[in-house]
C-alpha cells in the first residue's frame with residue numbers, strides 16, 4: 373500500500389568534501405563526496421516511512437569489500453584493464469575459452485573467495501532483522517549478502533560460489549571444484565603468475581594449455597559457474613518472482629548500482645509504473661536517476677550504516 377510522500381527535491385547535492393576511506397580500498401572505490409546532513413536526513417525520512425522496502429544492490433556495494441566493478445570511472449575494470457566479461461555463447465561454444473576461464477578462475481579463487489561483507493552489507497542485514505526489508509535483489513555474484521546473513525534475498529545473476537552442470541543441472545559448491553582442480557593439476561599453481569591485487573589473473577597461453585578442467589561427475593557435462601554471463605538471460609521464473617516481491621513493496625532503494633544492465637533496470641521501470649517512491653545511493657549517475665525522488669551520491673558503506681531504524 374502506498375503512503376503519503378512529502379514533496380522532496382528531485383536531487384540531493386552533496387557538499388564538496390572528500391569522503392574518507394581506507395587507503396587499501398581506494399583502488400576499487402571511485403572518489404566521492406561525503407554525504408551532507410540534509411541528504412542523509414532525506415534518506416532517513418524515506419527509510420523511516422517505508423515499511424516494506426524493496427532493495428536492489430549492485431557492484432558499488434562490494435567495491436568497499438575490495439571487489440572491483442566494471443564501469444566506475446578510473447577504477448572499474450573497463451577503465452583499468454582490457455578484461456571484458458566472459459560471453460555466455462563463447463563459454464558454451466569453445467572448450468579453449470572454458471579452459472582459459474577456469475585456469476584464471478582457479479588461480480584467482482583463493483583471493484576472490486576471501487572477500488568479506490562490509491558495513492553496507494551488515495547494515496542491510498540489520499534492516500532485515502528489524503523488519504524493514506521486504507526483499508533484497510542483488511546483481512552481485514560475490515555471495516557477500518548471504519555471508520552477511522541476508523535471508524530475504526534473490527541473487528539475480530547467480531552466485532560464483534556455486535557451479536552448475538550444463539548437462540544435468542546439478543549444483544555443486546565452488547570450493548569442491550577447487551579441490552578437483554588441485555587433484556587434476558598437481559604442481560600447476562607453482563607456475564602460475566601472481567594474483568593481481570584485485571583478484572584478476574593474467575596467464576600465459578602456455579600455462580593455460582596445460583590446465584586440466586574436470587567435467588560433471590554425475591553426467592560428464594560441462595561445468596560453469598552458476599552465474600549469468602553476459603549475453604545470457606536471467607531465468608524467467610526468477611524475474612517473475614522478483615516482480616511479485618516488488619508489487620508487495622511500498623518503496624524502492626537502489627544501493628550501489630548504476631543500473632546500466634537491463635536485467636536490473638527493468639525493476640526500476642516497473643517500480644515507476646507502480647508509482648513507488650525510489651531512492652538511489654550510488655557514487656555517480658545512474659540510468660534510473662530520472663525516476664528517483666532522492667539521489668545520494670556517496671559510498672553505501674558511509675550512508676547505509678548511518679540510517680537509524682525506528
Ligand SMILES: [Zn+2]
Nearest residue numbers: 537540588591
Ligand atoms: Zn551433469
